[in-house]
Amino acid sequence: MSDEKKTAAYICKGCGLGDRLDCTELTTIAEKEGKAEIVREHEFLCNADGVAMIQKDIDEGANRIIINACSRRAKTEAFNFENVAMTRANLREGVIWSQPDTDDARETTQEMAADYVRMACAEIKFMSIPEENPEHGSNKRLLVVGGGISGMTSAIEAARAGYEVILVEKTGTLGGMAAQLYKRVPDHEDYADPQDTGVPEMIAEIGADGLITVKLDSTITRTSGAPGQFSVDITKESGVTETENVGAIIQASGFTNYDANNLPHLGYGKSPDVVDQAGLEALARAADGGAIKRPSDGKEVTSVAFIQCAGQRSSKKGELSYCSGHCCNTSIKQAMYFKDANPDVDATIIYTDLRTPGNGEDFYRSAQKKRVIFTKGEVSEVTTSGDELEVKFNDLILNEDTAMNADLVVLATGQVPNSGVNIEAATPVSVDEVEAAAEADESRINTEVDTGTVQEVSVLNLTYRQGKDLPHLRHGFSDSHFICFPYETRRTGIYTTGPVRRPMDIAQAKEDATGAALKAIQAIENSSLGRAAHPRSGDLSYPDFRKENCTQCKRCTVECPFGAIDETEDGYPLFNESRCRRCGTCMGACPVRIISFANYSVDTVGAQLKAVDMPDEFDEKPRMLVLACENDAYPAIDMAGMNGKRYSPYVRIVPVRCLGSVNTIWISDAMNSGYDMVMLMGCKHGDDYQCHFVKGSELANIRMSKIGDTLQTLNLEPERVVDYEVAITDIDRIPQLINDAAEIIENIGMNPFKGF
Amino acid sequence: MRDKNAETMQKYHNDFLREVEANVEEGDWVHMCMQCGVCAGSCPLGDAWEHSPQKIFMMIRAGKREEVLTSDSMWMCTSCYNCIVRCPRELPITHIMHGLANYAHRLGIAPKMNPTRRFAKLFWNNIVKTGRVNELKLSISLYFMDGFTNGVKTSLEMTGMGLGMLKTGRLDAMGLLRSHGIKDKSGLHKALKKAREIEDARKGLS
Numbered sequence: 001m002s003d004e005k006k007t008a009a010y011i012c013k014g015c016g017l018g019d020r021l022d023c024t025e026l027t028t029i030a031e032k033e034g035k036a037e038i039v040r041e042h043e044f045l046c047n048a049d050g051v052a053m054i055q056k057d058i059d060e061g062a063n064r065i066i067i068n069a070c071s072r073r074a075k076t077e078a079f080n081f082e083n084v085a086m087t088r089a090n091l092r093e094g095v096i097w098s099q100p101d102t103d104d105a106r107e108t109t110q111e112m113a114a115d116y117v118r119m120a121c122a123e124i125k126f127m128s129i130p131e132e133n134p135e136h137g138s139n140k141r142l143l144v145v146g147g148g149i150s151g152m153t154s155a156i157e158a159a160r161a162g163y164e165v166i167l168v169e170k171t172g173t174l175g176g177m178a179a180q181l182y183k184r185v186p187d188h189e190d191y192a193d194p195q196d197t198g199v200p201e202m203i204a205e206i207g208a209d210g211l212i213t214v215k216l217d218s219t220i221t222r223t224s225g226a227p228g229q230f231s232v233d234i235t236k237e238s239g240v241t242e243t244e245n246v247g248a249i250i251q252a253s254g255f256t257n258y259d260a261n262n263l264p265h266l267g268y269g270k271s272p273d274v275v276d277q278a279g280l281e282a283l284a285r286a287a288d289g290g291a292i293k294r295p296s297d298g299k300e301v302t303s304v305a306f307i308q309c310a311g312q313r314s315s316k317k318g319e320l321s322y323c324s325g326h327c328c329n330t331s332i333k334q335a336m337y338f339k340d341a342n343p344d345v346d347a348t349i350i351y352t353d354l355r356t357p358g359n360g361e362d363f364y365r366s367a368q369k370k371r372v373i374f375t376k377g378e379v380s381e382v383t384t385s386g387d388e389l390e391v392k393f394n395d396l397i398l399n400e401d402t403a404m405n406a407d408l409v410v411l412a413t414g415q416v417p418n419s420g421v422n423i424e425a426a427t428p429v430s431v432d433e434v435e436a437a438a439e440a441d442e443s444r445i446n447t448e449v450d451t452g453t454v455q456e457v458s459v460l461n462l463t464y465r466q467g468k469d470l471p472h473l474r475h476g477f478s479d480s481h482f483i484c485f486p487y488e489t490r491r492t493g494i495y496t497t498g499p500v501r502r503p504m505d506i507a508q509a510k511e512d513a514t515g516a517a518l519k520a521i522q523a524i525e526n527s528s529l530g531r532a533a534h535p536r537s538g539d540l541s542y543p544d545f546r547k548e549n550c551t552q553c554k555r556c557t558v559e560c561p562f563g564a565i566d567e568t569e570d571g572y573p574l575f576n577e578s579r580c581r582r583c584g585t586c587m588g589a590c591p592v593r594i595i596s597f598a599n600y601s602v603d604t605v606g607a608q609l610k611a612v613d614m615p616d617e618f619d620e621k622p623r624m625l626v627l628a629c630e631n632d633a634y635p636a637i638d639m640a641g642m643n644g645k646r647y648s649p650y651v652r653i654v655p656v657r658c659l660g661s662v663n664t665i666w667i668s669d670a671m672n673s674g675y676d677m678v679m680l681m682g683c684k685h686g687d688d689y690q691c692h693f694v695k696g697s698e699l700a701n702i703r704m705s706k707i708g709d710t711l712q713t714l715n716l717e718p719e720r721v722v723d724y725e726v727a728i729t730d731i732d733r734i735p736q737l738i739n740d741a742a743e744i745i746e747n748i749g750m751n752p753f754k755g756f
Numbered sequence: 757m758r759d760k761n762a763e764t765m766q767k768y769h770n771d772f773l774r775e776v777e778a779n780v781e782e783g784d785w786v787h788m789c790m791q792c793g794v795c796a797g798s799c800p801l802g803d804a805w806e807h808s809p810q811k812i813f814m815m816i817r818a819g820k821r822e823e824v825l826t827s828d829s830m831w832m833c834t835s836c837y838n839c840i841v842r843c844p845r846e847l848p849i850t851h852i853m854h855g856l857a858n859y860a861h862r863l864g865i866a867p868k869m870n871p872t873r874r875f876a877k878l879f880w881n882n883i884v885k886t887g888r889v890n891e892l893k894l895s896i897s898l899y900f901m902d903g904f905t906n907g908v909k910t911s912l913e914m915t916g917m918g919l920g921m922l923k924t925g926r927l928d929a930m931g932l933l934r935s936h937g938i939k940d941k942s943g944l945h946k947a948l949k950k951a952r953e954i955e956d957a958r959k960g961l962s
Binding site: 303305346348354365369371373374375376398403404405 | 766767768769770773787788790791810811814815817818845
């Protein structure tokens with residue numbers, strides 16, 4: 001393709017644009033100010049005729065396309081042209097739909113539209129045509145780490161979809177925790193009785209499947225590479241290491257049972273007749289449907305007490321603060337082991353809050369029918385009296401301290417994830433935090449250490465500079481964007497599934513593992529085409545940096561939420577484009593602004609905000625710049641327009657890939673250009689983050705917290721730059737925020753830099 | 757079974773629950789209660805009860821035999837059926853309350869002076885005598901339940917209503933002297949006696 005830029009601008013007059021706006025003026029702007037070689041108006045640009053008109057120009061050499069019509073989120077199928085760089089001025093949702101159709105408003109509405117045309121023309125000058133990443137790999141094999149329910153399900157599902165799988169299991173058999181169970185909680189109608197685990201059938205299916213290679217007694221001792229081109233060392237117990245190449249990895253490393261030895265007050269370790277749920281499964285398997293005998297003297301159990309939430313949902317040190325989710329159903333199932341063998345056995349479940357997710361409510365009802373007794377109470381102690389155990393508890397219904405005797409006590413302990421090394425305990429998320437940590441002499445080690453056993457063995461042994469394992473979020477579980485995109489981890493091409501990412505039972509793990517297998521397949525297919533994985537799935541652009549200007553500050557390598565950037569031996573960033581999600585956080589972080597994408601860079605946004613026609617101080621027309629995250633904030637603004645919400649005509653909105661990509665130069669450029677306010681709108685951050693790129697909005701927030709000082713040195717009020725957390729549902733709130741900003745400007749006055 | 761007392765009952769074991777299931781009308785629903793408390797919150801007389809139905813069910817499971825059967829709580833039920841309508845587990849709570857009250861009464865450990873229990877007894881004796889209720893006799897025996905002075909006082913208070921009922925033919929003025937019984941009174945008595953025998957045999961009462 002020719003490198004020569006040929007710009008074509010199209011102005012749509014459909015959807016009322018022609019009636020509300022002076023399109024002739026817009027055409028003149030695109031021609032004179034925007035310097036577009038071709039400018040055409042069309043009555044109905046997105047219809048076949050309009051699209052054909054554009055395509056004809058492209059065929060004749062136009063390669064920079066400006067669509068001045070609806071939002072970039074609308075009509076994406078119509079305006080889908082290959083081998084061009086395209087930008088879109090949002091005249092419909094962003095202008096005529098968000099402004100009142102009155103004679104008074106006509107002037108400001110036209111100014112808005114004119115500015116958006118100017119901005120689009122300015123942006124396109126700095127855009128080039130994204131081409132596929134030349135570094136991409138196209139290995140389509142899948143590695144599944146962990147041979148429990150989750151791992152086996154992922155392997156089976158991927159193989160059914162036609163992908164080759166290597167299934168690596170640390171122990172000598174497949175099946176994991178589920179293989180240790182006597183029976184499982186039912187997963188089908190009528191949810192009344194425990195059912196067989198189904199593990200032998202799964203193992204048989206895997207054995208018979210030619211696409212699945214099983215490696216037992218093996219662990220992963222090294223993982224390097226990127227989606228489509230991972231290289232993995234698989235080491236056998238004997239020490240023999242094989243190197244395999246795979247396209248994507250599913251980590252299904254599961255959980256370890258919480259160590260009940262931390263619960264001596266509940267009698268564990270003091271009496272052999274106090275067992276955890278795993279211990280009871282062993283007893284049940286030994287009994288195999290007959291009477292369950294207690295460990296101390298082999299007497300048939302006539303009464304059993306189950307203590308729920310043992311060592312979990314607790315604020316005590318060394319206990320788990322979270323709910324493991326499956327234990328209520330599991331205790332119900334185990335109580336049925338006794339009741340089904342002999343209905344005269346007294347089985348009592350002592351709970352504080354019984355939670356039976358899924359179809360567990362039917363299972364719970366079935367247990368009640370079998371006369372399992374449920375008692376709402378808080379257990380304080382289990383003591384031995386004679387050859388019986390005494391469970392002391394506070395009955396929360398009858399509000400009294402009481403006690404009951406039992407032959408056997410079962411503790412419902414929780415799941416501790418096998419998520420490997422907590423890399424963030426050592427590595428802070430931003431360079432600024434390194435400084436802050438040094439000042440406060442506080443490391444980032446979580447003060448809420450609540451995992452019973454510390455997992456120090458790495459699962460994947462990644463060679464990434466960011467650490468050996470996937471970052472954790474809370475309680476040691478792998479961070480996996482649990483709100484919006486459950487299986488996505490912060491290492492592209494590596495997906496977590498099962499209890500390693502949150503506590504779950506067999507039914508949930510199977511569903512989870514199926515989803516993870518599909519995400520891994522998506523990643524493989526996208527990377528083989530040189531495209532980005534979720535959430536900019538299909539994006540061809542990738543970060544490009546000018547090494548000669550790099551100061552080796554390491555901000556990009558530290559702040560990349562996805563560990564995509566390693567370091568070369570001489571200290572320069574080493575981009576692994578295939579691991580990149582194209583959020584642009586590195587671009588926002590770079591103090592010397594040398595990181596860019598073909599169609600998104602410091603210049604494309606900088607040019608837009610400078611292209612706005614800035615009225616002078618005495619015009620009483622302030623200008624507000626909104627840098628809106630394209631994932632949630634921008635769609636919400638569009639929807640506000642669709643719903644006829646009105647907002648100030650003095651605002652100019654620029655979509656950004658993520659607030660993480662906002663470079664502070666844009667803020668100072670905006671201030672110097674005379675904007676009275678800059679508003680950043682991104683996703684919620686923190687532990688319940690909604691940022692599609694996990695850390696982007698949080699990093700932006702940290703960066704903006706520093707900008708106040710800069711503003712003050714310029715003699716500007718810090719209120720001029722604000723950072724809002726918004727959600728996609730905030731269609732009422734965002735127009736309000738914009739209107740509030742107009743009021744703030746009235747209070748603090750116009751930006752004195754206008755006109756300079 | 758009926759000789760069991762709190763001492764020999766194992767707490768939170770199923771002994772008393774099994775007794776209730778065997779002997780109390782609709783008692784085999786008790787194990788289905790999931791302790792949500794909707795019944796307790798729905799009862800219009802909730803404040804008047806020492807133990808809500810929710811607590812009664814929990815006490816049964818906890819093996820508190822003495823406390824449950826001597827309680828006057830279930831006697832306070834006015835059969836409004838709010839709890840039955842709302843119970844998510846569809847327990848016939850009202851019926852269970854009456855069943856428990858009846859069982860306690862039969863065991864002879866129900867609270868002696870509970871007014872509901874006394875009224876129930878008056879009603880039963882009244883209706884069994886002739887097979888039909890004699891309103892005048894029933895009202896008067898109710899008024900005089902708590903002694904002569906109270907009886908005179910209540911009777912005077914109710915004079916207006918009594919006259920009104922007389923006027924509309926709702927009350928037989930000669931009721932004190934005659935009763936409109938059913939034809940086969942001895943047949944009814946026989947039937948009731950037989951029913952009692954069957955029930956006693958089943959529940960081990962005498």
